[in-house]
Amino acid sequence: MIPRQFLITITLLFGLSIAMSVYVWQLQRREAAMPQPAAKAEHVAPPTSGPMERVTVYVAYDDPGELRPQSISIPLESGRQQRAEGLLAALISIYTAKNSPHPLAAGAEVREVFLVDPGVAVLDLNSALVDGQVSGVLAEELTMASIIQTLSTNVPGLTQVKILVDGKQRETLAGHADLSGFYEVAQVGEVAKELSP
Amino acid sequence: MRSNNKKLSGWASCWLAVNAIPLLLTIGLMRAQTTPATPGLQGSGSPQTPATPSSPVQAPPGFIPAAKPMVMIDPAHGGSESGAVLNPAILEKDVTLAAARRLRGDLNAHGILAELVRDGDITLSTDDRAAKANSEHPVLYICLHATSEAGGMKIYSAMLGEAQENNGPFVDWNTAQSSSLASSRSAQQQLAAAIQKSGISARSLRAPLRPLNNVTTTALGIELAPTTADVSQFMSADYQQNMAAVLANGIAEVLSSLGTNPGASR
Numbered sequence: 534m535i536p537r538q539f540l541i542t543i544t545l546l547f548g549l550s551i552a553m554s555v556y557v558w559q560l561q562r563r564e565a566a567m568p569q570p571a572a573k574a575e576h577v578a579p580p581t582s583g584p585m586e587r588v589t590v591y592v593a594y595d596d597p598g599e600l601r602p603q604s605i606s607i608p609l610e611s612g613r614q615q616r617a618e619g620l621l622a623a624l625i626s627i628y629t630a631k632n633s634p635h636p637l638a639a640g641a642e643v644r645e646v647f648l649v650d651p652g653v654a655v656l657d658l659n660s661a662l663v664d665g666q667v668s669g670v671l672a673e674e675l676t677m678a679s680i681i682q683t684l685s686t687n688v689p690g691l692t693q694v695k696i697l698v699d700g701k702q703r704e705t706l707a708g709h710a711d712l713s714g715f716y717e718v719a720q721v722g723e724v725a726k727e728l729s730p
Numbered sequence: 731m732r733s734n735n736k737k738l739s740g741w742a743s744c745w746l747a748v749n750a751i752p753l754l755l756t757i758g759l760m761r762a763q764t765t766p767a768t769p770g771l772q773g774s775g776s777p778q779t780p781a782t783p784s785s786p787v788q789a790p791p792g793f794i795p796a797a798k799p800m801v802m803i804d805p806a807h808g809g810s811e812s813g814a815v816l817n818p819a820i821l822e823k824d825v826t827l828a829a830a831r832r833l834r835g836d837l838n839a840h841g842i843l844a845e846l847v848r849d850g851d852i853t854l855s856t857d858d859r860a861a862k863a864n865s866e867h868p869v870l871y872i873c874l875h876a877t878s879e880a881g882g883m884k885i886y887s888a889m890l891g892e893a894q895e896n897n898g899p900f901v902d903w904n905t906a907q908s909s910s911l912a913s914s915r916s917a918q919q920q921l922a923a924a925i926q927k928s929g930i931s932a933r934s935l936r937a938p939l940r941p942l943n944n945v946t947t948t949a950l951g952i953e954l955a956p957t958t959a960d961v962s963q964f965m966s967a968d969y970q971q972n973m974a975a976v977l978a979n980g981i982a983e984v985l986s987s988l989g990t991n992p993g994a995s996r
Contacts, residue, residue, distance in 0.1 A: 598881060598933070668814035668822070669877040670953045671884055674937050708813050708822075709875065711938040714904060720889050720936075727935050 583610035583619070590624050591682040591725060593635035593675035595667075600678055600728035617646045617654065617688050624683050625662070635675055638665020643680075644699070652692035653715070654684060663698050666707040673710035674724065682725040685718040692718050799985060800843040802868035804941075805830035806875045809853025816878045816961045823851065825876040825964045829954060832970045833874075836978035842985065860906075860944035869988055870917065870981065871949040873942065878961045882931030885922045886951035887914045888942035906944050913948045917984045921950065924980030930957075948988065952977070 586609045589602050607623045609616050621643040628637040641662035647655040666676060677696070685691045693715040697703070703712045805826035807813030813822025830846050837844040845866065847859050854862075863871045888907040907914065918934045925932035939951045954973060956963050963969045 595879065596881070598879070667879075669879060670875050670886060670937055670939055670951065671877065671935070672879065674935070677938065705940075708807070708811070709937075709939060711940045711943075713940070716938070717891070720891065724889060724936055 583608045583615075585609075588620060588623075588687050589683075590620065590627070591679050591686070592624075592627055593679040595635050595672065595675070598671050598675065598728070599730050600675060600682065600725050601730060613688060614646060614648050617648060617684055618643070620683060620687050621646065621656070621680065624679065635672075635679070636665075636667075637662055637676070641665055648688070648691075652690050652718075653695065654688070654691050654693070655695045655697060656680065656684075657697045657700055660699050663703070663706060668707040668709065670709045673706040673708075675728065676706065677710050677716065678721055678724050678728060681716055681718065681721045685721070694718065694721075799869045800845060800866065801837055801981060801985070802845055802847060802863045802866055802871045803830045803833055804847035804859050804863065804871065804873040806873055808848050808851055811853055813875070814877065816876065816964065820961055820964060822876050825954065826874040827851070828965070828970055829876070829973060830874050832974035833872075833977055833981075836974045837981060840978055840982045842978075842982060856941040857903075857944065860941035863941075863949075864906075864944075864946050868947055869985060871945045871947055872981070873939070873949070873951045875939075875951060875953040876964060877953050877955050880956050880959055882933060882955055883922075883925055884933050884935055884953040884955070885918050885925075886935055886937040886939055886942065886953065887911065887918045888949065889936045889938045890943055901946065903944055906946050907942055907949055910946060910948055913988070914942075914950060917948050917988065918950055920984050920987055921952075921977075921980045924983045925976055928976045928979065930976055 585606050587604055587606050588609070589604055591600050592603045593600055605623060607619060609619045625637065625642055627633060628635055629639055629641055638661050640659070642659050643662075644657040644659050646657075649655060666673060681694045684694065695715050696706075696712045698712070705712055805823070807821075807823035807826060809823075811823065813826070816822055816825065827848070827850075831849070834844040834846060845868070847862055848854055859873075888911060890905055890908050890911055892908055892911050901909075922932040922934045937951060942949050942951055954964070957969075
């Protein structure tokens, strides 16, 4: 014989689960009916404030496959992270401009930069940058070396850089340059020397 | 009383059986680890343990089998992974496979054994490629790529630091190349010089190109490039023959400097 209290409890719990299911179903319907927000448009905007500063960026040249240091003046904020974001925005704008020596697709950008102590930077590239990247060992290496060398030269203390694409881990940039691990800044420095004119 | 004894002996047998299995496994593992290194090994002489379960036991860096110097050629990409689209009709995976087959033929003509990591249009991960290369113990591993950018061949070595710490028999899969890096960089310079001697420009660079990092022997990546802006020359017999001949000559020079005898039979 099943005790009465037990039957009451089971009935209440069953009723509760039905009510919860109906509530969740309604929430889902409401969510589906809501207009979907446009894809996250946050990006690293070029800095508009801060004192002008002369910095060295490493610019890739597809022909003849070189990485050249170039001095530019840009407004940079004093914060380490804002500085990193400003630098990369300025660098990418060189590649998306007309007559770029190493063209990247329009809309290419570094979405976010995270500086993690001690010495680790995590860069989140957007898919426009990666999808528009020319596939090839040297072409991809130039992009990676340009970004990392520019960052490490102007943001002291970096030892490793990790690259994500749209916030996710990715195997390669465009079929060649490995993105699965961390880039050692010292190793990228050696590559930059080999790629220098 | 008798049934109690029976029960007790039953439990004891179960206990022994359960404990015997890990004991036997442990003894087996210990015996496997103390097996002497393969004769003909150079370098540290300590056996290396693969970092992935799928890969077999790997040879120490600088492994040079006495009787069968073999070059492992890896045509990059393949199957669902087409690599660069060099032009709408020419995919990198097809160029690398055609070049690899030519190169194998030319190396054989030099008396050098050569094998391909893939000899068809199949998908292989970079880990699979490295595992295959490491299990076959080639004296030289070459990964072929192709680009549409004219500008001569590029010879790549792994973007790694040289090995500094000794982890005994264990090798980090991601830096397995470290111990052979000096040999790879030396081969890289020699191959570039040999290619330049034939009138084709060649450049030596290090690159973050997998699976170079995971290969335990001398390992290079080669990026073939058209001599003009016309990518279709990749598929011409003349171009392929010329490139294969140049590379085969260079590889023969590299092998002789590595101390192998290209003419040795397997």
